[in-house]
Amino acid sequence: xxxxxxxxxxxxxxxxxxxxxxxxxATIGTSAVISQVDWKLVISASLLSGILSLLxxxxxxxxxxx
Numbered sequence: 001x002x003x004x005x006x007x008x009x010x011x012x013x014x015x016x017x018x019x020x021x022x023x024x025x026a027t028i029g030t031s032a033v034i035s036q037v038d039w040k041l042v043i044s045a046s047l048l049s050g051i052l053s054l055l056x057x058x059x060x061x062x063x064x065x066x
Contacts, residue, residue: 004064007064008057008061008064011057011061011063011064012053012054012057012061013054015053015057015061015063016050016051016053016054016057017050019049019050019052019053020046020047020049020050020053021046022049023045023046023049023050024042024045024046027041027042027045027046028042
């Protein structure tokens with residue numbers, strides 16, 4: 001059981017990190033120039049997407065075979 005949880009945690013963590021990075025890139029890309037980036041918005045949106053990714057991973061991950 002512990003090994004299964006560790007495998008899930010690793011897969012969910014990797015997926016969440018990728019989601020955070022994708023959200024940050026998309027949010028930064030909405031600004032015309034780098035000086036206009038709202039960094040608070042980028043950070044909050046990225047962290048929220050990472051939390052949501054972890055919550056969605058609870059229902060199952062295709063990377064983990066039963």
